[in-house]
Amino acid sequence: MAFLLPNRPDDAFDEDLEHASLEFKQGWKDGCEVGMASGSNTFYKMFYRQNKVDGYKIANSPDYKAAWGNAFWYCYRYDSVKQKSSIWGSILKGYE
Amino acid sequence: MFMLKKLTILVSFLVIASCRLPTNFGFYQPITLDLTVPDGPPEYKAGWHNGCRTGLGSIKYFANSQVYSDPDGTDFGSGIYQHDKVYQTAWGHGFFACNIHTGSFVAYHSMQKMPLN
Secondary structure (H helix, E strand, O other): OHHHOOOOOOOOOOOOOOOOOHHHHHHHHHHHHHHHHHHOOOOHHHHOOOOOOOHHHHHHOHHHHHHHHHHHHHHHHHHHHHHOOOHHHHHHHOOO | OHHHHHHHHHHHHHHHHOOOOOOOOOOOOOOOOOOOOOOOOHHHHHHHHHHHHHHHHOOOOOHHHHHHOOOOOOOOOOOOOOOOHHHHHHHHHHHHHHHHHHHHHHHOOOOOOOOOO
């Protein structure tokens, strides 16, 4: 139900990942959750786990591993860049 | 108006229901940090554990996390897994996940900006 929270990074990319393997999609989803848990403020952290990773897939699936790593940094940056800007600052000059 | 009130209560309940229950009291680490080692092969679990411990203890964003600090600064266990790529990958995952989570927990608090900012 965390998708009800406003302005969340896309952890699925349904169109772009339409032809991706299941493991890649799962890796992106898991990595994004950890990234969101890392980059968000104390309120949003209540909704995400920072240990959402399948160690067996990391060890055996290059797709899962690559997707997890990219999603972690993408979603971490998506959230953290907002936290570094004040409300008026983000409106007048964008996110820092 | 009554329907709007019911809808608001329902949505609020659904959002709150998706919150995670804390797994610790938030004394030695942030209350939102789940220290449960994720499932995986033994090398992965060892790497995650050591990396997360290093992330908490070496860079002391959270003051009480000094209980996790190692005299050498980093925790690589006994060294038995040093050659293992899965261990090293997991160490990196654990370090960044725990370290950045703790840093943002401290830095991105609700009072970080003035009300009119």
